[in-house]
Amino acid sequence: MASREFDRGRRVVARLPHGADLLEAIAALADQHGVLVGEVRAIGALQRARLAFYDQHTRAYGEWSLDQPLELVGLLGNVSRRDGATAVHAHATLADHDGVCFGGHVAGGCTVFACELFLQELVGGDPLERAYDDETGLPLWGNV
Amino acid sequence: MASREFDRGRRVVARLPHGADLLEAIAALADQHGVLVGEVRAIGALQRARLAFYDQHTRAYGEWSLDQPLELVGLLGNVSRRDGATAVHAHATLADHDGVCFGGHVAGGCTVFACELFLQELVGGDPLERAYDDETGLPLWGNV
Amino acid sequence: MASREFDRGRRVVARLPHGADLLEAIAALADQHGVLVGEVRAIGALQRARLAFYDQHTRAYGEWSLDQPLELVGLLGNVSRRDGATAVHAHATLADHDGVCFGGHVAGGCTVFACELFLQELVGGDPLERAYDDETGLPLWGNV
Numbered sequence: 001m002a003s004r005e006f007d008r009g010r011r012v013v014a015r016l017p018h019g020a021d022l023l024e025a026i027a028a029l030a031d032q033h034g035v036l037v038g039e040v041r042a043i044g045a046l047q048r049a050r051l052a053f054y055d056q057h058t059r060a061y062g063e064w065s066l067d068q069p070l071e072l073v074g075l076l077g078n079v080s081r082r083d084g085a086t087a088v089h090a091h092a093t094l095a096d097h098d099g100v101c102f103g104g105h106v107a108g109g110c111t112v113f114a115c116e117l118f119l120q121e122l123v124g125g126d127p128l129e130r131a132y133d134d135e136t137g138l139p140l141w142g143n144v
Numbered sequence: 145m146a147s148r149e150f151d152r153g154r155r156v157v158a159r160l161p162h163g164a165d166l167l168e169a170i171a172a173l174a175d176q177h178g179v180l181v182g183e184v185r186a187i188g189a190l191q192r193a194r195l196a197f198y199d200q201h202t203r204a205y206g207e208w209s210l211d212q213p214l215e216l217v218g219l220l221g222n223v224s225r226r227d228g229a230t231a232v233h234a235h236a237t238l239a240d241h242d243g244v245c246f247g248g249h250v251a252g253g254c255t256v257f258a259c260e261l262f263l264q265e266l267v268g269g270d271p272l273e274r275a276y277d278d279e280t281g282l283p284l285w286g287n288v
Numbered sequence: 289m290a291s292r293e294f295d296r297g298r299r300v301v302a303r304l305p306h307g308a309d310l311l312e313a314i315a316a317l318a319d320q321h322g323v324l325v326g327e328v329r330a331i332g333a334l335q336r337a338r339l340a341f342y343d344q345h346t347r348a349y350g351e352w353s354l355d356q357p358l359e360l361v362g363l364l365g366n367v368s369r370r371d372g373a374t375a376v377h378a379h380a381t382l383a384d385h386d387g388v389c390f391g392g393h394v395a396g397g398c399t400v401f402a403c404e405l406f407l408q409e410l411v412g413g414d415p416l417e418r419a420y421d422d423e424t425g426l427p428l429w430g431n432v
Contacts, residue, residue: 001313001320002303003300003301004301006301011266013148014145014147015146018279018280029145032145032147041220051387053359053384053387054357054359055357055385056357057357069198071247071248073237073247074220076330076331076361078404089331093245095247097206098197098208101237101245103245103389104359105359113200113280114282116222122301140303141301144301154293155293155296156293157291157293157410157416158292173289176291187366187377187379189342215393217380217391218381237391240341241350242352243392244390245381260377260428262366
């Protein structure tokens with residue numbers, strides 16, 4: 001199985017800026033601390049959200065917006081490299097005022113209301129690099 | 145961006161007591177091990193639940209109860225300090241017997257059926273302290 | 289409270305095989321790296337899913353299938369020992385093309401489309417061992 005053992009690097013705790021774009025803020029945080037590879041977890045709330053679903057047949061993401069305040073019930077994701085830049089891959093579960101959940105791949109367009117985030121750097125060996133995967137059509141880790 | 149690098153402290157694994165209040169049990173666990181700051185993850189099941197949604201306009205939490213057995217599909221949260229005491233902030237995704245999900249901010253009143261929990265202590269520098277944040281009306285980390 | 293402090297062992301990052309059974313792939317990964325106890329987190333997508341809900345009154349799992357592509361919004365779980373073998377306990381939140389969420393206990397029959405997984409080994413003391421728990425009817429950790 002494609003797997004690799006890493007060493008743990010630094011552990012960053014952050015409060016993301018009110019009004020920031022969620023994905024951009026995570027990438028900016030990684031860049032600010034020089035984290036090339038890492039794991040991300042967060043909770044908080046969003047002012048509005050934009051999520052995506054990957055269509056496994058057409059091999060394209062479909063995106064949709066939720067233009068309302070939402071709890072960020074949980075975000076799980078990671079930071080790696082793609083074409084020489086920081087690539088954030090994150091999934092989120094959101095909930096409205098009745099607790100109804102919406103989930104998916106986090107797209108650009110999620111606006112932070114408040115967000116408490118943990119980023120665990122992983123070091124050792126070549127940084128994880130995303131490359132086109134024929135089997136899925138997705139940019140997966142080619143060197144894990 | 146408001147962020148800080150921490151050192152990792154101890155790693156606590158726990159089985160929360162059957163019948164305990166979920167939030168109180170997490171706080172008691174942190175206190176028992178002397179953990180001032182940490183990250184929490186858990187899965188399990190609840191006998192009943194009480195979740196909350198933060199209204200970003202009125203700046204008040206609305207709470208509601210789910211008086212039924214539920215899977216605790218996932219809990220993400222953290223432990224920090226507030227007014228000299230242990231403050232647990234946790235979000236949870238729950239599911240009923242049909243897999244329908246409910247999510248939100250964990251309030252007092254979630255009764256543990258079974259729960260497997262991981263708590264990662266974070267040390268170094270001043271413990272994270274919650275203070276009133278004007279922009280959101282929430283008790284966010286003032287010294288991250 | 290039943291709790292124990294562990295030391296952190298190795299940190300494994302994996303890309304699970306396309307077409308694999310999710311639970312079997314996690315167990316195989318743990319075995320491949322010799323991880324007896326650990327914590328697991330993952331995101332990705334499934335070709336189809338099979339989840340379960342534990343009925344707290346009848347003390348039996350009810351399983352159901354979702355025969356459609358789904359985002360694996362988030363998986364939280366752990367690896368420990370049961371009857372001398374690797375036991376994976378995982379919960380997952382899934383979402384369809386409209387973002388509708390389904391959640392529960394991960395059963396056999398979840399087929400991986402793509403999956404990025406983090407496994408944190410925990411070492412020190414006796415490995416966590418599952419044993420029948422009278423109070424819940426579940427195989428919980430008897431030596432935490």
